[in-house]
Amino acid sequence: MRSARTGVAVLFNSLEFFFFLPVVLGLYYALRHRAQNRALLAASYVFYGWWDVRFLFLIVASTAIDYLCGLMIGRGQLQRRQGWLPFAWVLAAAIGCVALQWQGIRFVEAFPYVAADDFWNFTWKGWGLPLATAVLGLVALGVCHAAARVPEATRKKLFLIVSIAANLGILAVFKYCNFFLENVETAVRSLGGNVEALRLDIVLPVGISFYTFQTMSYTIDIYRGTLKPTDRFLDFALFVAFFPQLVAGPIERASNLLPRILAPRRLHFDAMTRGVFLITFGLFKKVAIADGLARYVDGVYGASAGVSGADVALATMLFAFQIYCDFSGYSDIARGVAKLMGIDLIRNFNLPYFSRSPSEFWQRWHISLSGWLRDYLYIPLGGNRGGGLLTYRNLLLTMVLGGLWHGAAWNFVLWGLYQGGLLCAFRGLASLAPESNLAARHLTAKYVTARPQPATLVFLLQVASFFALTCYGWLLFRATSFEQIVQYTTLLFTDTVPWMLTARPSLHTLAALALLIGTEIIEYRAGTVRFVQNVPIPIRGFAYASILFLITIGLCNEPTQFIYFQF
Amino acid sequence: MNPRNSSTSSSSGASGSDTRIRDTAWVLVWTVLSLATLDLGVGLAFPRHDLQGSASFFNRGLSNEGKLRTALSAPAGESPLLLDYGWIGAWDDLPTRAVGAKRLLVASYGMSFSHRVSERLPELDPNIELRLVGGPGAPLNHAFACYQEDRARHEADVVILGVLASSLPMLRSMNQLTWAEIPAIYTYPRYRVDEGELVAIKPVVSTLDELRSAAHDPDMWHKFVEQMRNHDGYFSELSFSESALDHSIVGRVLRRAWGQRHSRNTNAQAYQAGTFDPESETVRVARAILSQFADTARADGRLPIVVLFDNTSLDDLDQALSALLESEEIPFVSSHEIAPATDPSNFLPDRHFTPDVDKRLAAAVLELIRAHLPGRRTDVRRGN
Numbered sequence: 031m032r033s034a035r036t037g038v039a040v041l042f043n044s045l046e047f048f049f050f051l052p053v054v055l056g057l058y059y060a061l062r063h064r065a066q067n068r069a070l071l072a073a074s075y076v077f078y079g080w081w082d083v084r085f086l087f088l089i090v091a092s093t094a095i096d097y098l099c100g101l102m103i104g105r106g107q108l109q110r111r112q113g114w115l116p117f118a119w120v121l122a123a124a125i126g127c128v129a130l131q132w133q134g135i136r137f138v139e140a141f142p143y144v145a146a147d148d149f150w151n152f153t154w155k156g157w158g159l160p161l162a163t164a165v166l167g168l169v170a171l172g173v174c175h176a177a178a179r180v181p182e183a184t185r186k187k188l189f190l191i192v193s194i195a196a197n198l199g200i201l202a203v204f205k206y207c208n209f210f211l212e213n214v215e216t217a218v219r220s221l222g223g224n225v226e227a228l229r230l231d232i233v234l235p236v237g238i239s240f241y242t243f244q245t246m247s248y249t250i251d252i253y254r255g256t257l258k259p260t261d262r263f264l265d266f267a268l269f270v271a272f273f274p275q276l277v278a279g280p281i282e283r284a285s286n287l288l289p290r291i292l293a294p295r296r297l298h299f300d301a302m303t304r305g306v307f308l309i310t311f312g313l314f315k316k317v318a319i320a321d322g323l324a325r326y327v328d329g330v331y332g333a334s335a336g337v338s339g340a341d342v343a344l345a346t347m348l349f350a351f352q353i354y355c356d357f358s359g360y361s362d363i364a365r366g367v368a369k370l371m372g373i374d375l376i377r378n379f380n381l382p383y384f385s386r387s388p389s390e391f392w393q394r395w396h397i398s399l400s401g402w403l404r405d406y407l408y409i410p411l412g413g414n415r416g417g418g419l420l421t422y423r424n425l426l427l428t429m430v431l432g433g434l435w436h437g438a439a440w441n442f443v444l445w446g447l448y449q450g451g452l453l454c455a456f457r458g459l460a461s462l463a464p465e466s467n468l469a470a471r472h473l474t475a476k477y478v479t480a481r482p483q484p485a486t487l488v489f490l491l492q493v494a495s496f497f498a499l500t501c502y503g504w505l506l507f508r509a510t511s512f513e514q515i516v517q518y519t520t521l522l523f524t525d526t527v528p529w530m531l532t533a534r535p536s537l538h539t540l541a542a543l544a545l546l547i548g549t550e551i552i553e554y555r556a557g558t559v560r561f562v563q564n565v566p567i568p569i570r571g572f573a574y575a576s577i578l579f580l581i582t583i584g585l586c587n588e589p590t591q592f593i594y595f596q597f
Numbered sequence: 598m599n600p601r602n603s604s605t606s607s608s609s610g611a612s613g614s615d616t617r618i619r620d621t622a623w624v625l626v627w628t629v630l631s632l633a634t635l636d637l638g639v640g641l642a643f644p645r646h647d648l649q650g651s652a653s654f655f656n657r658g659l660s661n662e663g664k665l666r667t668a669l670s671a672p673a674g675e676s677p678l679l680l681d682y683g684w685i686g687a688w689d690d691l692p693t694r695a696v697g698a699k700r701l702l703v704a705s706y707g708m709s710f711s712h713r714v715s716e717r718l719p720e721l722d723p724n725i726e727l728r729l730v731g732g733p734g735a736p737l738n739h740a741f742a743c744y745q746e747d748r749a750r751h752e753a754d755v756v757i758l759g760v761l762a763s764s765l766p767m768l769r770s771m772n773q774l775t776w777a778e779i780p781a782i783y784t785y786p787r788y789r790v791d792e793g794e795l796v797a798i799k800p801v802v803s804t805l806d807e808l809r810s811a812a813h814d815p816d817m818w819h820k821f822v823e824q825m826r827n828h829d830g831y832f833s834e835l836s837f838s839e840s841a842l843d844h845s846i847v848g849r850v851l852r853r854a855w856g857q858r859h860s861r862n863t864n865a866q867a868y869q870a871g872t873f874d875p876e877s878e879t880v881r882v883a884r885a886i887l888s889q890f891a892d893t894a895r896a897d898g899r900l901p902i903v904v905l906f907d908n909t910s911l912d913d914l915d916q917a918l919s920a921l922l923e924s925e926e927i928p929f930v931s932s933h934e935i936a937p938a939t940d941p942s943n944f945l946p947d948r949h950f951t952p953d954v955d956k957r958l959a960a961a962v963l964e965l966i967r968a969h970l971p972g973r974r975t976d977v978r979r980g981n
Contacts, residue, residue: 335942567620567623570627574631
């Protein structure tokens with residue numbers, strides 16, 4: 031099934047998802063555990079394939095590779111079925127998703143969708159990929175059987191390398207290849223060489239950075255001995271492709287999500303109401319706030335000239351809220367949808383703009399990624415065990431690679447370097463102050479605790495000043511080129527001209543933002559997300575009605591793709 | 598001896614669960630009541646028929662049929678929609694030839710962008726007389742239909758056709774009711790390319806009087822709506838027809854969101870990979886229109902000039918149409934070379950070009966006139 035609009039993912043705030051979710055949930059509630067998992071797997075493949083069915087092959091291949099590697103690392107050998115099922119699965123994907131193309135449905139109107147005139151027209155693109163897949167698959171199975179005789183330590187290391195190389199290889203080809211080629215081209219030209227444009231026509235698969243990191247964590251945890259491999263291939267495939275978190279996280283650890291998939295789920299009323307609330311609140315953040323701010327932010331960052339320092343400052347600050355609402359909104363919807371199925375996903379954001387230091391920020395912002403970088407990059411590099419300089423090196427390297435994870439562009443590298451620089455600077459400042467100094471303890475805080483900090487003037491100044499530092503990082507992140515970074519930084523610090531752009535975010539968007547900030551202040555002071563249960567029911571009802579009303583109004587904003595889809 | 602506690606953990610758990618279900622039910626009730634109150638309150642605060650003032654945000658989601666009937670039934674001068682402008686053929690008292698000191702009559706067809714540029718021409722060359730024909734927000738098919746209707750009515754030396762990037766996809770429509778939230782209600786033909794020929798589907802209602810009559814004639818109204826349903830690419834039953842949604846603020850906003858989504862999806866059919874799709878019906882019809890415009894203008898002994906207003910991106914319109922204009926040697930001005938849309942300082946708050954940009958575009962048009970009509974050159978006063 032190919033969409034005539036390839037390149038458009040199913041958004042959580044789209045009409046397609048509005049129909050997709052009830053169908054999936056209805057099927058889910060009607061089935062038992064194993065059948066639920068099969069139905070979810072099919073739904074996840076439909077969800078991802080809606081964007082471009084060809085890239086389902088990539089996910090399936092990545093799934094099969096890590097499933098086999100996990101078994102070889104953890105158990106050292108394959109049972110017969112353990113090898114042939116993934117092989118058949120990948121081969122079927124090569125044939126069904128890539129080699130065989132079917133223009134069954136054409137989306138010619140917004141709604142309803144209509145069948146194409148050439149409904150039964152199948153196109154065969156050739157035997158190349160299926161044959162290559164079959165050959166490579168057989169070779170892989172042969173290697174696995176032969177490797178059973180290899181000493182355990184060597185075998186474990188070998189298959190860990192295979193898993194990491196395969197995942198990073200996929201990333202390198204689909205995400206970083208053109209970035210690398212462009213830089214080679216630039217370097218050759220700067221040396222006086224003459225080279226034709228080296229860019230390849232490669233489409234960046236949606237969610238590739240998320241699912242490759244997720245599957246890598248599986249094999250690494252098995253290697254470390256903290257996780258046992260699963261021999262249920264289709265359940266493992268669901269762990270990789272679980273649609274609520276497939277394309278924009280949270281990046282789940284196998285130790286958290288896999289057991290929940292492997293075991294029967296129980297649905298609790300509390301969890302389901304919480305799920306509905308998370309979905310609603312996530313939509314509120316995305317539709318009413320993020321999409322409403324996008325137009326103004328895009329207007330400033332899309333301009334080639336004619337903006338002032340005040341415009342840059344305002345747009346950057348609003349971008350800070352746009353990206354937060356966009357990304358945390360998506361995460362909330364993902365968690366809410368998963369809760370409706372009795373599955374708990376990791377909380378990915380914990381009031382990040384209340385942070386007063388970079389270490390606190392990274393315990394509150396994109397928690398799943400920062401945890402992944404800490405456990406699989408920072409600590410293996412040595413963490414803070416090697417003393418001052420080595421710690422700074424590890425921090426910088428981790429954050430630069432974290433920046434690069436976001437995208438193949440120098441502004442993301444700069445952003446990572448900036449974040450690493452902040453971490454180093456705060457660490458350095460703390461090391462200069464006495465141990466007993468509260469400020470020192472704060473600067474190196476590992477202290478995201480349930481207890482909120484008192485709203486003193488010092489606290490407010492700390493939050494405001496760190497927010498300003500964070501916003502400058504967002505300028506680096508959002509800028510469309512290095513030249514724009516230089517230009518807008520200069521404007522920010524030297525331009526005294528007031529607003530030049532007359533377009534502003536709408537009143538209802540700003541009202542929604544004010545409501546969100548007020549809610550988060552209350553949540554922060556209460557120290558728990560469950561604070562709403564202490565609010566009188568009529569007031570709660572009015573608040574929910576306001577949220578729904580603002581969502582309805584926000585539907586008039588032009589929908590933008592979730593920012594993290596591009597990563 | 599203490600009596601046994603008759604409550605068991607299971608029964609306290611069950612009552613706890615019952616409490617939560619009851620509380621949730623009450624929250625739902627209060628949410629629905631609050632939403633209904635908000636709907637009613639906002640509806641009372643913002644009058645339903647105010648389409649231009651502070652209530653316009655909520656009332657833009659009224660049905661198109663509802664907006665139209667409201668506009669037609671309003672007292673003269675109080676209609677919330679533009680009724681009198683843009684009807685094809687309904688223009689009087691326009692210059693038909695250059696008279697007196699004027700040496701050149703320039704007839705300009707299009708929308709506000711092209712008229713704002715054309716109005717600068719006499720400032721740059723006082724020998725130019727203007728004949729401006731068009732409509733507010735008029736797409737290319739309206740401008741071309743006006744040109745065709747006007748051909749025999751004047752003796753202009755130069756004819757200018759304006760093409761606006763943001764309204765190019767709308768040449769698949771037959772009036773603004775189907776795509777504009779605050780529409781002017783004039784109608785215009787839809788053009789199609791049939792076996793290489795440009796074919797017009799003329800509107801069944803083509804004057805304001807006919808529209809007023811149709812509002813009271815169910816058969817005529819049915820034909821009017823049916824033609825839009827069959828031939829207007831932007832028509833949506835949900836957005837057009839009056840229904841209970843008109844009586845609720847939430848309903849209107851939802852319909853507005855739906856209408857915007859529908860328009861965006863319809864617009865998108867003219868695009869491919871972020872720019873105009875050369876194979877789309879929109880671009881093929883636009884090219885056919887420009888070609889016929891130039892052919893007929895030359896047959897009438899007039900100089901055709903096309904002005905491309907790239908107001909949404911850098912040069913999408915230029916990329917889609919300039920190859921044809923160059924191959925058929927049709928003089929044209931492309932705004933992206935003078936005022937790129939990526940520079941916000943080129944625009945006023947209402948998204949028109951600034952007067953300075955209008956003047957620079959007019960100077961470029963004047964250069965073309967002087968280059969192609971050298972025999973008609975006069976002492977011209979160059980603008981700054």
